[in-house]
Amino acid sequence: MENNLVVQSNDLILATYTMTTKEKELLLACISQIDSRPDAPSINKQTKFTVAADEIKKLFYRDSNAKNIYRDIEQASNRLFDREVVIELPDNEVLRTRFVSSVLFSPNTGKVKLAFAEDILPYLTQLKANFTKYKLLEIKELSSIHAIRLYELIVCWIGQYQYSKTYELEDFKYVMGIKGKYKQFSELRKYVIDKALEEINESTNYKVSVEYKKKSRGKGYEGLTLKFHKKTLDKLTSEDGTLSQATIQAIADNVQFMNDYNNHPSLSYDGRMHTDAFKREMINIIQREPESFNKPSKGLESYMPNIKY
Numbered sequence: 621m622e623n624n625l626v627v628q629s630n631d632l633i634l635a636t637y638t639m640t641t642k643e644k645e646l647l648l649a650c651i652s653q654i655d656s657r658p659d660a661p662s663i664n665k666q667t668k669f670t671v672a673a674d675e676i677k678k679l680f681y682r683d684s685n686a687k688n689i690y691r692d693i694e695q696a697s698n699r700l701f702d703r704e705v706v707i708e709l710p711d712n713e714v715l716r717t718r719f720v721s722s723v724l725f726s727p728n729t730g731k732v733k734l735a736f737a738e739d740i741l742p743y744l745t746q747l748k749a750n751f752t753k754y755k756l757l758e759i760k761e762l763s764s765i766h767a768i769r770l771y772e773l774i775v776c777w778i779g780q781y782q783y784s785k786t787y788e789l790e791d792f793k794y795v796m797g798i799k800g801k802y803k804q805f806s807e808l809r810k811y812v813i814d815k816a817l818e819e820i821n822e823s824t825n826y827k828v829s830v831e832y833k834k835k836s837r838g839k840g841y842e843g844l845t846l847k848f849h850k851k852t853l854d855k856l857t858s859e860d861g862t863l864s865q866a867t868i869q870a871i872a873d874n875v876q877f878m879n880d881y882n883n884h885p886s887l888s889y890d891g892r893m894h895t896d897a898f899k900r901e902m903i904n905i906i907q908r909e910p911e912s913f914n915k916p917s918k919g920l921e922s923y924m925p926n927i928k929y
Contacts, residue, residue, distance in 0.1 A: 624756045625755060626652045627752070628743060631708075631743060632707065633776040643699050648756060656745055656747045670732065677689045679760050700720055704716060705717060719736065720736055759771055766811075770796070778848070778849075783863060798812065827848065829846070856921075871923045874925075880918050886912065888901060
């Protein structure tokens with residue numbers, strides 16, 4: 621199961637909801653069983669997805685807390701049934717629905733069988749574009765629901781060619797599903813932001829940093845900026861640990877790099893035919909999929925200029 625792909629519409633990734641870590645793990649274990657491709661067999665509200673306690677235990681538990689697996693799954697099942705999700709639609713419309721329409725927990729077998737709500741299925745199936753995907757194993761080491769939530773957002777943002785996000789604190793809390801909570805900045809930073817960044821930086825393929833915006837009047841903070849990149853780009857970072865746009869631009873401008881990677885599979889026809897389009901597209905491709913530059917002795921670092929920051 622750990623190699624299963626979790627695929628969700630970007631609208632669902634950006635939706636607002638409240639959920640515990642155990643509920644999220646159970647939900648993702650079921651989502652990862654869905655074949656989201658446009659030509660996949662259709663799924664409806666009667667389709668059931670089954671997850672066994674042993675599968676959850678193997679993927680998300682450590683020996684020290686595995687004894688609570690049955691209790692955790694039963695509680696997560698009951699709570700997940702009640703969870704609401706709010707999805708913002710075009711024309712200022714807002715959809716309020718639930719993730720699941722039914723949940724069956726069997727204490728004798730330790731299995732959960734659930735069906736997704738009808739209105740949530742379009743965000744999980746028949747996806748052609750504007751979706752986010754990652755392997756289930758990528759979040760197995762994340763114990764905080766806030767870390768999982770932020771991880772999904774980062775994968776989504778990078779897929780949309782965004783490598784930093786700026787929020788007012790209240791807007792950030794809304795996106796993270798904690799509106800009305802952590803009213804003290806110190807609590808928000810300690811229990812949500814710092815913990816999420818620590819787990820993502822230690823246990824995933826991404827590195828994320830944060831800068832806080834002070835209030836224009838008085839003490840305290842009113843906003844933040846998140847910056848993130850894949851760890852395979854660490855050699856392309858500035859002294860402050862954030863990605864150097866100057867270095868990436870210089871690599872894209874490098875004539876030898878252009879000769880070596882003019883046939884990159886992610887380049888468009890225009891990118892292969894025109895120098896300006898090549899440079900423009902490569903800036904995003906480098907950040908989105910740096911691992912794809914894997915020709916022998918032709919990794920990204922071999923094209924790095926000597927830039928003083």
